[in-house]
Amino acid sequence: MKNQQKVLNGISVPVMLLDNELRIALANNAAFASFPSLQTGESLGKLGELDRDIETLLQTTLARRGATSLTIVTNETFQREFLISVKTVTDLEQFAAPTLVLTFEDQTPLRIAKSMRSDFVANVSHEIRSPLTAISGFVETLQGDGKDDPEAGKLFLGLMEKEVARMTNLVSDLLSLSKVEAKESRAPKKPLNLNQTIHQAVESVTALARKRGKHLDCKVVPDLPTVLGKRDDLARALINLLENAINYSREGSTITVTAQAAPNGNPLNMPAVFVSVRDQGEGIPAREIPRLTERFYRIDKSRSRNVGGTGLGLAIVKHILVRHRGVLTINSTLGTGSTFTAYLPVAAPQQKK
Numbered sequence: 137m138k139n140q141q142k143v144l145n146g147i148s149v150p151v152m153l154l155d156n157e158l159r160i161a162l163a164n165n166a167a168f169a170s171f172p173s174l175q176t177g178e179s180l181g182k183l184g185e186l187d188r189d190i191e192t193l194l195q196t197t198l199a200r201r202g203a204t205s206l207t208i209v210t211n212e213t214f215q216r217e218f219l220i221s222v223k224t225v226t227d228l229e230q231f232a233a234p235t236l237v238l239t240f241e242d243q244t245p246l247r248i249a250k251s252m253r254s255d256f257v258a259n260v261s262h263e264i265r266s267p268l269t270a271i272s273g274f275v276e277t278l279q280g281d282g283k284d285d286p287e288a289g290k291l292f293l294g295l296m297e298k299e300v301a302r303m304t305n306l307v308s309d310l311l312s313l314s315k316v317e318a319k320e321s322r323a324p325k326k327p328l329n330l331n332q333t334i335h336q337a338v339e340s341v342t343a344l345a346r347k348r349g350k351h352l353d354c355k356v357v358p359d360l361p362t363v364l365g366k367r368d369d370l371a372r373a374l375i376n377l378l379e380n381a382i383n384y385s386r387e388g389s390t391i392t393v394t395a396q397a398a399p400n401g402n403p404l405n406m407p408a409v410f411v412s413v414r415d416q417g418e419g420i421p422a423r424e425i426p427r428l429t430e431r432f433y434r435i436d437k438s439r440s441r442n443v444g445g446t447g448l449g450l451a452i453v454k455h456i457l458v459r460h461r462g463v464l465t466i467n468s469t470l471g472t473g474s475t476f477t478a479y480l481p482v483a484a485p486q487q488k489k
């Protein structure tokens with residue numbers, strides 16, 4: 137028995153031995169670690185939702201000296217899912233009757249990945265369906281009542297153009313997201329001049345800022361330390377932050393871009409440089425902050441839609457920064473405004489050119 141226990145403890149996945157009354161006769165350390173309430177002598181039912189069918193299945197397997205597999209979901213607040221492979225073992229020294237050996241595989245990460253994928257597909261479908269529904273409504277009107285009304289025609293074509301632009305935005309954001317995700321594990325190796333990158337980003341949102349009546353104030357030190365990075369990606373990340381600052385702040389307010397070497401004790405805990413975008417918008421409630429970088433997450437959906445938002449902008453920023461081994465921090469005070477700061481590691485001296 138002692139040797140058996142030692143061998144079982146050497147196995148890193150949970151393993152249990154059930155006697156012919158389906159009670160736990162032996163279990164390894166991994167099993168006790170995975171199921172803290174586990175007790176030998178108890179029935180398996182204590183661990184999760186075991187319905188009658190499962191019990192019957194185990195009994196038949198035992199009676200037939202066969203093998204089977206089944207899935208259980210634990211009864212905890214955070215439910216875990218296990219795939220259990222069951223095999224009958226006969227002629228064990230200390231067991232008169234045949235026993236069942238159960239090996240557990242934790243399927244929870246797989247289940248989470250699956251549900252993330254289906255949530256994602258559901259979100260994408262929903263985001264595409266809304267503009268399509270709107271467009272088909274406009275087409276119907278133009279074919280019906282609005283047929284001979286040039287004014288209505290103009291209005292509806294304009295609205296259709298807006299919806300098409302929204303779908304185009306969504307598709308190009310989805311593409312950017314999947315591209316940065318695919319490259320995430322490969323950190324860029326080429327030195328980059330951040331000053332030029334920031335300049336490029338600010339320039340490309342200047343017209344939008346002017347149109348929306350926002351002032352852009354740049355406080356960027358002239359010789360920023362070199363980082364390793366992709367110019368277009370980092371410019372994209374910065375543009376997304378700037379567009380948000382423009383879209384979610386008051387008319388006549390100022391957006392400040394600051395960039396300089398980050399002080400010691402910065403979130404990266406290494407020599408770093410930061411680029412921050414501060415707005416004088418209405419701010420973001422603290423409980424919403426951790427969720428902002430989730431795909432499709434928007435605090436006020438209709439407001440974001442009005443400015444053509446898809447809710448993917450910050451998810452893209454996050455992935456770009458992860459690829460650059462950087463980090464995004466978000467600080468916000470309700471009624472005062474928000475600051476989004478990107479920290480990037482400074483290139484090691486030998487890598488400088």
Ligand SMILES: Nc1ncnc2c1ncn2[C@@H]1O[C@H](COP(=O)(O)OP(=O)(O)OP(=O)(O)O)[C@@H](O)[C@H]1O
Pocket residue numbers: 309376380381384385415417418419420428429433434435436440441444445446447448449450451474
């Ligand atoms: N500077 C900001 N001030 C206030 N709220 C903000 C700010 N930046 C982002 N948000 C909130 O975070 C949400 C997510 O931002 P994100 O950039 O990911 O998506 P979006 O702006 O809605 O769409 P897009 O994909 O076009 O960027 C926004 O909908 C908005 O509610």
Ligand SMILES: [Mg+2]
Pocket residue numbers: 376379380445447449450
């Ligand atoms: Mg955005």
